[in-house]
Amino acid sequence: MSLVAPVQRRPWIAVAAGLTLLIAVVTTLVLVDLPGRHILSGRDDAPAVQEAVPQAPWTIKAYPAGVTAKVTKAQEKVLAKRRPEVIALVKRVYDSLFLHPGRLDGTLEENFTQAAATALKRSGAGVAEAGAAATTLRTARIGLQASGGARLAIASVTVRAARPDADAAPLRHKATLWMQRANGGWKVVAFDVDQGPIPELGGQNAGEGKGDGKRKGKRK
């Protein structure tokens, strides 16, 4: 019996071992191979990219704007709801521009009017591929309309970014985003962007910030 029994159980043991091995392989592929695959393919939505290139923390101030009198409690209540929404929108747009350019199309489709999206893509703002820049400064000042149900917002955004490529000058990016709330969400209806290399202070390139490489766009 003792010899027979192992023989009879052998198929089950083989199946269990096979399944275990399969699970182990799949798990390994998911946990290990996926990030590498993204890096190799140039996709930028992998956590590994963010970890590889440290980014500056955001400094964002969202304040009531268009105020001619003291903000009422009712207005403040609405502002408190809208504030996180516009902050999230700005972060999403800039993550797509500087960290995950592969997501830019989706972000533009979801968060920009068609005209503004087309124009932003034409402007060349942001970076072409993930890992091409490490932000060293990210600030935004967002004026949120205090009256009228807080349906309008205007953001002034400044980003500075170093570039791993030794020959590439650091980037500076200043932009204004005009945002409007409609149908339960926010849309960027217009933007104004000025992006280019940071001039080397005191160096040969000093004062050349307005020249080569500067990309500027004003679009609706």
Added chain:
Amino acid sequence: MALGAFLALVCTLLPMIGHPARTNAAVPQFGRVHKTFQPENGKIFVLAIGNDARAGNPDSSLADAIHLIGINTKTMKAGVLNFPRDSYVNIPGWGSAKINEGLIAGGPQRVAETVENLTGIRIDYWVMTGFVGFQSIVKELDGVVMNIPTAHNDTGASGSVLRSGVQKLKGYEALAYARARKVFSGGDVARSTHQGDILLALLKKLHKQTSRSPAALLKWITVTKQHARFDISADEMFRLGILATQIKPKDVGHVTVPVSVGSVGAASVVFISPGARDIYQRFKENGSL
């Protein structure tokens, strides 16, 4: 041009002298001239009307300030064409009369039709304000900086008493300057030109403020809303405002239509010179001056 500019511009409309108040409402009005918005090749035209009502915007008042504002959204250049209120023109359905009677003849819409007939330019929006609306807007925007070319003392009529040079005008001072004509040799023509100057000064102010902080546009919108009635959507207003902030004041020309002085019966009028046709054509084609 965008609302902001228009707001500013709108606000700037200059009411005139001599007619008693007829209502108590102090609300500029904003409206479409046509049901459909069809900017021709990216050109937008807005008619700014300043009525002479001491308060409110009744159609029974006279349009004593008339300015056609054009914006080319491709070149980002703009223009303001000033019409002296005594211009003797044909008002559709009313006959030949001073252009300021267009308001009595059929409200802001009729004034727009009159200017369209005169210039051949399709007007997209009109906006109107009166004495109180204009003064309040300038006041809440903390005044407007103007370069006054000539010192004058018009205490008897408009109440404008100003030294020459660059100075910040308060709401009531801006209104008085916009109304003053008797102390200037150019009379009605000079007044119309000064009104155009005020429009540009407001645009400069908008531009300066939004250059420092783009969110300043929201205050302009708020102030205009407080003193205006809008027949255009909030979306259009916002986008017009954005456009206004993007147009540089140096890219805005302003011209007063050339006229010759005359009279019809006992009334003193001005006749628009044939040379104005070239200006209309250029304005229509370029959207700027």
